Amino acid sequence: MLDWLKYINKVYPEFWRTYLAKFDKKSNRYVVVSTERTGLNLDKDVILTISAFAVVDDSILIGDSFETILLQYKYLHDNKLSNGFIIESKMTKLGEADAIKSFIEFIGNSVLVGHQIDFDVEMINAALEKLECGRLKNEALDIDMMHRKLNEITDKEFTLEQLSEIYKIPQNDRKSSTEDAYKTALLFLKLKSRLGIK
Amino acid sequence: MNTIITRIADFLKEYSPFDHLTFAELSEIAANIRVVNLEKNKTLFQYNDVLHDSFYVVASGVIHLSVIADAEETILNKCHEGAIFGLRPFFAKNNYRMTAKAREESVVYAIPIAVFRPFVANNTEVLNYLLENFATNTPSSTDNENSRSSQISDSLFYTDKQSEMQYFQTLSYNNTPLITTANSIVSEVAQLMAEMRITSAVICDASLPIGIVTDMDMSSKIATGRFPITASVDKIMSSPVITVLENVSLAEAQLLMLKNNVTHLCVTLDGTNKSNVKGVISEHDLIVAQASNPGVLIKEIKRAQNAKELKQIRVRLTDLIQTSIYKNIPLTHISNITSEINFALLKRAIELSILEMGSPPARFAWLSIGSQGRKEQLLLTDQDSILVFEDVATEKYREVKDYFLNLGKKTTLTLQEIGYELCPNGHMASNMSWCKSLTDWIKQYDNWMNTPGESNNNLSSVFFDYELVFGEQKIEDAINNVVFKNANNNTLFFDFLGNDALRKNSPLSFFKKLILEETGPNKDKFDIKTRALMPLIDGARLFTLSHGIKGINNTYTRFKQLAIEDPKYSEIYLNCAEAFLTLSKLRTVEGLKNENTGQFINLEELSKIDKEKLKNALAPMRELEELIKNKFQLTQFS
Numbered sequence: 099m100l101d102w103l104k105y106i107n108k109v110y111p112e113f114w115r116t117y118l119a120k121f122d123k124k125s126n127r128y129v130v131v132s133t134e135r136t137g138l139n140l141d142k143d144v145i146l147t148i149s150a151f152a153v154v155d156d157s158i159l160i161g162d163s164f165e166t167i168l169l170q171y172k173y174l175h176d177n178k179l180s181n182g183f184i185i186e187s188k189m190t191k192l193g194e195a196d197a198i199k200s201f202i203e204f205i206g207n208s209v210l211v212g213h214q215i216d217f218d219v220e221m222i223n224a225a226l227e228k229l230e231c232g233r234l235k236n237e238a239l240d241i242d243m244m245h246r247k248l249n250e251i252t253d254k255e256f257t258l259e260q261l262s263e264i265y266k267i268p269q270n271d272r273k274s275s276t277e278d279a280y281k282t283a284l285l286f287l288k289l290k291s292r293l294g295i296k
Numbered sequence: 297m298n299t300i301i302t303r304i305a306d307f308l309k310e311y312s313p314f315d316h317l318t319f320a321e322l323s324e325i326a327a328n329i330r331v332v333n334l335e336k337n338k339t340l341f342q343y344n345d346v347l348h349d350s351f352y353v354v355a356s357g358v359i360h361l362s363v364i365a366d367a368e369e370t371i372l373n374k375c376h377e378g379a380i381f382g383l384r385p386f387f388a389k390n391n392y393r394m395t396a397k398a399r400e401e402s403v404v405y406a407i408p409i410a411v412f413r414p415f416v417a418n419n420t421e422v423l424n425y426l427l428e429n430f431a432t433n434t435p436s437s438t439d440n441e442n443s444r445s446s447q448i449s450d451s452l453f454y455t456d457k458q459s460e461m462q463y464f465q466t467l468s469y470n471n472t473p474l475i476t477t478a479n480s481i482v483s484e485v486a487q488l489m490a491e492m493r494i495t496s497a498v499i500c501d502a503s504l505p506i507g508i509v510t511d512m513d514m515s516s517k518i519a520t521g522r523f524p525i526t527a528s529v530d531k532i533m534s535s536p537v538i539t540v541l542e543n544v545s546l547a548e549a550q551l552l553m554l555k556n557n558v559t560h561l562c563v564t565l566d567g568t569n570k571s572n573v574k575g576v577i578s579e580h581d582l583i584v585a586q587a588s589n590p591g592v593l594i595k596e597i598k599r600a601q602n603a604k605e606l607k608q609i610r611v612r613l614t615d616l617i618q619t620s621i622y623k624n625i626p627l628t629h630i631s632n633i634t635s636e637i638n639f640a641l642l643k644r645a646i647e648l649s650i651l652e653m654g655s656p657p658a659r660f661a662w663l664s665i666g667s668q669g670r671k672e673q674l675l676l677t678d679q680d681s682i683l684v685f686e687d688v689a690t691e692k693y694r695e696v697k698d699y700f701l702n703l704g705k706k707t708t709l710t711l712q713e714i715g716y717e718l719c720p721n722g723h724m725a726s727n728m729s730w731c732k733s734l735t736d737w738i739k740q741y742d743n744w745m746n747t748p749g750e751s752n753n754n755l756s757s758v759f760f761d762y763e764l765v766f767g768e769q770k771i772e773d774a775i776n777n778v779v780f781k782n783a784n785n786n787t788l789f790f791d792f793l794g795n796d797a798l799r800k801n802s803p804l805s806f807f808k809k810l811i812l813e814e815t816g817p818n819k820d821k822f823d824i825k826t827r828a829l830m831p832l833i834d835g836a837r838l839f840t841l842s843h844g845i846k847g848i849n850n851t852y853t854r855f856k857q858l859a860i861e862d863p864k865y866s867e868i869y870l871n872c873a874e875a876f877l878t879l880s881k882l883r884t885v886e887g888l889k890n891e892n893t894g895q896f897i898n899l900e901e902l903s904k905i906d907k908e909k910l911k912n913a914l915a916p917m918r919e920l921e922e923l924i925k926n927k928f929q930l931t932q933f934s
Binding site: 151156157158159160161163165266268270272274276277280283284287288291292 | 327335
């Protein structure tokens, strides 16, 4: 209840204060996010990659995108996992702190969109906590929910693959968070127009 | 670099004009693309909209570009995957001159002009390509459809307007006519006409046409002695001269000639006789123009070397059908032309297989059955065929059958490549059961007709609509004889066919509402094929067989013939014939619009008039049904 008292004297990092300041205005920009994680455990697992595309005026802006691989050497080492893919990848590479920081700068006050977005948001919140920041303040939309709402389905969840099939999004055998983010963005456009969201 | 950028660049690289650019350049473009999703029937831009700041590439789906003139929507182009459109902002400042609408759910890439412009400036090939494309996407005056670029490339679907429909092409005519003055002497004019090998001379007064002298006038007025050869030419000229605009269509020219009973038309600058003469259209020009078109297609088919070339021709045929339908050419004419071309295509496909396999070891006949056999295939529906080969010695039988099966397989595959889907029921010459010797076939027909329904051995009524495509006429005659011999007084057989015809689902509910599909992907659409066309087709077949009318396979002509043979019910037959045409047309229009078989009609897209037409066309079916019930006592199987 009086949680805010705990934080009242807390000084947030610079980037977080800028982020909070952005919420004075409402945004017409959506950011479609997809993350790749090592698992679903908020305490133990970590984010490996974050990909995101901006959606403005019913179109995906390919240029306005975010794609970063997080250098989780410690985690990988602790769990005796290979870090080969990090070395091979041509994506931007940043340490977790820097990656989260630039991601926060990228999303600003936009509405977040994703497939089962709660997990992504929670993972990012966990990472933010390590940086002594608060929780994400953005509104979030889940395309699975949108689909279920559209079809009035309450008792079933759909994977991204199933949704892609239903809405005839071409499948690609390459699997990465960027591919997923792009697919999610296309699904979002389709669902958005069907549901009549502005 | 973003993987999606790479993917989009990879996609663009496949298509012109992007194939002229390097991968790095494409990546730069891809990085600035907006991806837009268009719901079905969503308009991207409309006639007279302010120009967008980008042009578009279709990533998936189909976009129709159209103009609306005289309250009628004319489709200029269908843009498929990889096609570019909306180039107007490159070249013009004023608003869009057409409408772009998603025919199905589509995804398009919007490429900002500002990003792309530098590449155009630095690359002439790209520029030329865009200019050409702009020209093809630009509506010119409606009569002038032929002047559009006719370039065909594999990746782009061009509505090739290169004089496909004979009646609506503009004419080529003599544009250096012989012009003389009123006081020239007849013999001199005749001399000039002979020298120039033309059949007319225009008489002008201060370069305005006042009359015309033709071969006709020469023979009827000079050679008969009514006027002396030394008379001045204004004595024998026809006046006033009928004048037309430059881009007159063949149909118009023909009508004008008939209406005014003349053989020559004078082309002037503004179409009246108060402007300069530009040329003369003679009857001969009309004949030449008419001779060229479907004929050209057939000629090209005969020369085609592979399935790909044939496919191109089939695409042009579709355009031809589309143009003719939109111009309200009678459907009977269209289907006659189409079936001729279809047959030529089939024939060529068989020939190509034979060329590859060597000459056949026995004589044979390739018969088209079903809609192809009835010569009613306007759309790319499925292929149905059977193969009959002459009887051979038992020891050779295996080898011969192998050859023909192989021929069947090769040919059906070629046809599939051209765009005729394989028959889902396997009614094709590549099927073991439908590639047999003549004796076997005769047995088969005997079986079907004398013990129908008993063994239920795949009797499908499509086998009674056959037409020879390739091979021996005698073999077809033999089959004909069997069929009509067996049909004679064969109540059991007609009983079966009659029941089969009546079993089709009725199109109207008790309350005279159209019955729509209740489930499946075509929910809420009207199945015009099984609910409306099939009963008419079946009815026509049934009656022609029972009246012993040979050699007529077309449903429309069958009804027409029946009206003559069976005058008592001629009204019903004639109504059915008309209804069949209306329904076929509706189906064809739907099929062309969606590029499918047109089996399911979306009623919501139908205009009110068309809906009425559809309902009225269903009325004669009831009468036909009653007639079947009366005529054949359908008791055995019901």
